[in-house]
Amino acid sequence: xxxxxxFAAPRPRATKIRLATTRRxxxxxxxxxxxxxxxxxxxxxxWARYRRxxxxxxxxxxxxxxxxxxxxxxxxxxxxxxxxxxxxLGIGFAMLLTSALMGLVFLSSGTGHDGAISxxxxxxxxx
Numbered sequence: 001x002x003x004x005x006x007f008a009a010p011r012p013r014a015t016k017i018r019l020a021t022t023r024r025x026x027x028x029x030x031x032x033x034x035x036x037x038x039x040x041x042x043x044x045x046x047w048a049r050y051r052r053x054x055x056x057x058x059x060x061x062x063x064x065x066x067x068x069x070x071x072x073x074x075x076x077x078x079x080x081x082x083x084x085x086x087x088x089l090g091i092g093f094a095m096l097l098t099s100a101l102m103g104l105v106f107l108s109s110g111t112g113h114d115g116a117i118s119x120x121x122x123x124x125x126x127x
Contacts, residue, residue: 036112046111050103057099065091 037043065088072087 042111046107049110050107053103053106054100057096057103061092061095061099064095 037046068091069084069088072084
């Protein structure tokens with residue numbers, strides 16, 4: 001009877017995280033232009049403006065939900081509580097999601113973050 005050899009599964013080696021050298025960092029800094037949002041003062045101002053916008057949009061959303069529920073109640077009467085809950089959630093979710101995404105677009109555009117992006121395709125077309 002031959003003895004069966006049992007092979008142990010190879011132990012995973014611990015991977016070491018190698019920090020980039022100073023030369024590599026300078027190359028990366030040259031390749032990617034800095035964003036204005038990298039500055040903490042500019043970023044704080046931009047995010048404060050975004051929060052202010054979202055507070056106003058929350059007020060507008062609550063006003064619109066209450067107004068639409070009032071109009072629905074006046075035209076239909078008391079149909080079902082589930083109808084009013086679904087309507088309120090649908091209008092509220094749609095308005096808040098839209099305002100959050102548009103607010104992020106305004107934040108990106110208003111701080112100059114969009115202008116800091118390098119377009120490699122445009123550079124290739126110009127060659």
